[in-house]
Amino acid sequence: xxxxxxxxxxxxxxxxxxxxxxxxxxxxxxxxxxxxxxxxxxxxxxxxxxxxxxxxxxxxxxxxxxxxxxxxxxxxxxxxxxxxxxxxxxxxxxxxxxxxxxxxxxxxxxxxxxxxxxxxxxxxxxxxxxxxxxxxxxxxxxxxxxxxxxxxxxxxxxxxxxxxxxxxxxxxxxxxxxxxxxxxxxxxxxxxxxxxxxxxxxxxxxxxxxxxx
Numbered sequence: 001x002x003x004x005x006x007x008x009x010x011x012x013x014x015x016x017x018x019x020x021x022x023x024x025x026x027x028x029x030x031x032x033x034x035x036x037x038x039x040x041x042x043x044x045x046x047x048x049x050x051x052x053x054x055x056x057x058x059x060x061x062x063x064x065x066x067x068x069x070x071x072x073x074x075x076x077x078x079x080x081x082x083x084x085x086x087x088x089x090x091x092x093x094x095x096x097x098x099x100x101x102x103x104x105x106x107x108x109x110x111x112x113x114x115x116x117x118x119x120x121x122x123x124x125x126x127x128x129x130x131x132x133x134x135x136x137x138x139x140x141x142x143x144x145x146x147x148x149x150x151x152x153x154x155x156x157x158x159x160x161x162x163x164x165x166x167x168x169x170x171x172x173x174x175x176x177x178x179x180x181x182x183x184x185x186x187x188x189x190x191x192x193x194x195x196x197x198x199x200x201x202x203x204x205x206x207x208x209x210x211x212x213x
Contacts, residue, residue, distance in 0.1 A: 030106065034102070035102075035157045035161075038154050046086075047089065068208060079133065134152060161189070164189060
């Protein structure tokens with residue numbers, strides 16, 4: 001009986017060791033804080049560059065490298081102010097919220113369900129907007145902006161970890177099958193977002209080479 005219990009204990013330990021690690025609340029906080037700060041810096045630089053371009057038509061943005069990497073072509077377009085004001089202003093507000101949320105999580109704050117869901121909803125809307133901007137850059141304006149691409153990357157990253165944060169709240173309400181799939185996704189969170197960002201980067205590079213170069 002003792003041997004059987006011992007084997008059972010070993011099996012349980014091996015099973016626990018073989019299971020992928022689900023991101024902790026601290027990990028989510030760190031990711032949101034870093035992503036928010038990167039997005040905030042990129043949005044700030046774009047806002048300043050846009051201001052100088054508006055005040056001086058002959059100003060050349062710092063990220064104008066060539067015909068392909070051309071922030072000026074994007075900043076001069078109607079798409080750069082989709083809602084009647086420079087798009088980076090949205091980033092200044094949105095990424096500020098993301099960074100503050102990450103800092104709050106690291107400080108031990110327990111976010112209410114409505115806040116987590118609102119954060120996820122906001123990031124999903126941001127992804128829709130980013131996808132539209134990607135299409136405009138690649139197929140209409142035929143130019144790329146490195147700061148914009150940084151914003152694209154952190155937007156997808158923020159949405160993924162905001163989803164994981166909401167999922168952790170809703171986990172007990174899911175069926176066993178759905179919960180198992182969610183655990184697998186969460187357990188491979190870093191690999192999934194790395195693969196997704198790599199795929200997006202490859203698609204952007206190939207599309208840019210075909211349509212822009």
